[in-house]
Amino acid sequence: MNPYMLIGSAIGTVEAAALSQRLAAWHDAMVMHERRLRVGRINHGCGDECAHGEARALWAEAVATFGRRAHDLSFLRSRAMTVAGPCESGAGSASSGLSPA
Numbered sequence: 001m002n003p004y005m006l007i008g009s010a011i012g013t014v015e016a017a018a019l020s021q022r023l024a025a026w027h028d029a030m031v032m033h034e035r036r037l038r039v040g041r042i043n044h045g046c047g048d049e050c051a052h053g054e055a056r057a058l059w060a061e062a063v064a065t066f067g068r069r070a071h072d073l074s075f076l077r078s079r080a081m082t083v084a085g086p087c088e089s090g091a092g093s094a095s096s097g098l099s100p101a
């Protein structure tokens with residue numbers, strides 16, 4: 001049993017079970033996605049629909065649904081925290097960060 005299903009069954013709600021299934025599917029997609037990046041088969045970078053982009057949305061859902069237990073999902077968390085992943089290179093995020101401290 002994977003960690004997503006473990007948490008889903010520990011929470012015990014329908015929402016948690018559904019989310020854990022989506023997270024498990026995302027995990028597999030992410031592993032394959034990273035493997036393809038590593039061997040250079042995606043040499044133009046990631047598209048909008050890649051698993052990197054999903055990570056942050058799924059992490060937010062996981063925190064909302066699983067609460068503190070979401071932090072056990074280190075794979076998901078680390079991908080969600082890596083905002084500047086290969087997909088984000090060149091995506092305009094540098095425009096709004098210039099507040100004088």
Ligand SMILES: [Zn+2]
Pocket residue numbers: 033046047050051052053085086087
């Ligand atoms: Zn990607």
